[in-house]
Amino acid sequence: MNTRNKEDALFKQWRLKHPETSFMIDGCPNPFQYEAAIQKVIFVLKDGNMGENGQPGEVYDQRYELEHNPHRWWGVIARWCLFIKSPTVSWQEGLKAIDSAASIKEALSRHCFIQLKKNWGFGSVSNDELNKVVNNDKTEILEQLAIYAPNFIIACGNGDQLRHIFYCNQYDRKMTINGVGFWYVALGSHQSILVDYCHPSIRVGTKVNGIVAKGLASALTDISEIDV
Numbered sequence: 380m381n382t383r384n385k386e387d388a389l390f391k392q393w394r395l396k397h398p399e400t401s402f403m404i405d406g407c408p409n410p411f412q413y414e415a416a417i418q419k420v421i422f423v424l425k426d427g428n429m430g431e432n433g434q435p436g437e438v439y440d441q442r443y444e445l446e447h448n449p450h451r452w453w454g455v456i457a458r459w460c461l462f463i464k465s466p467t468v469s470w471q472e473g474l475k476a477i478d479s480a481a482s483i484k485e486a487l488s489r490h491c492f493i494q495l496k497k498n499w500g501f502g503s504v505s506n507d508e509l510n511k512v513v514n515n516d517k518t519e520i521l522e523q524l525a526i527y528a529p530n531f532i533i534a535c536g537n538g539d540q541l542r543h544i545f546y547c548n549q550y551d552r553k554m555t556i557n558g559v560g561f562w563y564v565a566l567g568s569h570q571s572i573l574v575d576y577c578h579p580s581i582r583v584g585t586k587v588n589g590i591v592a593k594g595l596a597s598a599l600t601d602i603s604e605i606d607v
Contacts, residue, residue: 381410386404386523389526394438396515399435400435402436403426403494404438404440405492406493406526408443408446408484413489413491416489416490418603421492421533422490422533422535424493424494425495426498427441427494427499439499441494445487449480454478455579457487458477459595460487460490463599464486464489470593493524496508496509506540525567528569529571531599534576536577538560538573545565547564553605556601557594557597561574
């Protein structure tokens with residue numbers, strides 16, 4: 380069974396847990412590109428921020444959006460993806476390289492993008508609400524992550540929720556030379572690295588966007604050079 384079939388089979392069962400709400404399908408927009416990548420990276424976000432109009436039983440496939448017509452918001456995370464692939468690219472070069480829907484699509488196609496909260500959301504989701512979602516859907520979240528056998532799982536502002544899923548504690552938390560925290564975690568027999576990073580929409584101001592974007596690529600490089 381290929382990646383897309385595994386995703387679809389999981390979501391078919393997962394949706395049964397949420398019959399009274401809308402549901403978002405997510406994951407790998409381009410399984411062929413992802414599977415061909417030497418370094419497999421998953422970004423785990425909080426929720427899809429699709430608005431308040433989702434009806435019970437309504438389904439939105441975010442994979443289709445990312446592969447065909449990504450919203451301009453994804454340009455931020457597309458630059459993160461660009462710098463992961465090419466760490467020596469400068470911030471100014473990244474701005475020029477990611478400047479259209481086509482360039483966003485190309486940068487995103489090598490990775491996976493998961494929302495913890497599969498119900499449609501609006502604005503920012505509270506930690507209390509996110510904790511309830513994670514507790515309720517923990518089994519399915521882990522099953523989805525396992526489909527992709529990633530090298531890196533990027534916790535985008537939800538490191539506390541993800542570390543609890545993996546039973547990580549602060550004593551196991553390691554740190555890069557620039558202070559980015561991470562844990563070694565197991566997905567079945569596969570070992571991944573959970574990176575405790577910020578959300579792409581973090582409100583730090585445009586003056587440091589380049590530092591945040593290139594900081595993730597730097598962290599992954601540092602971690603890769605550590606002798607496990």
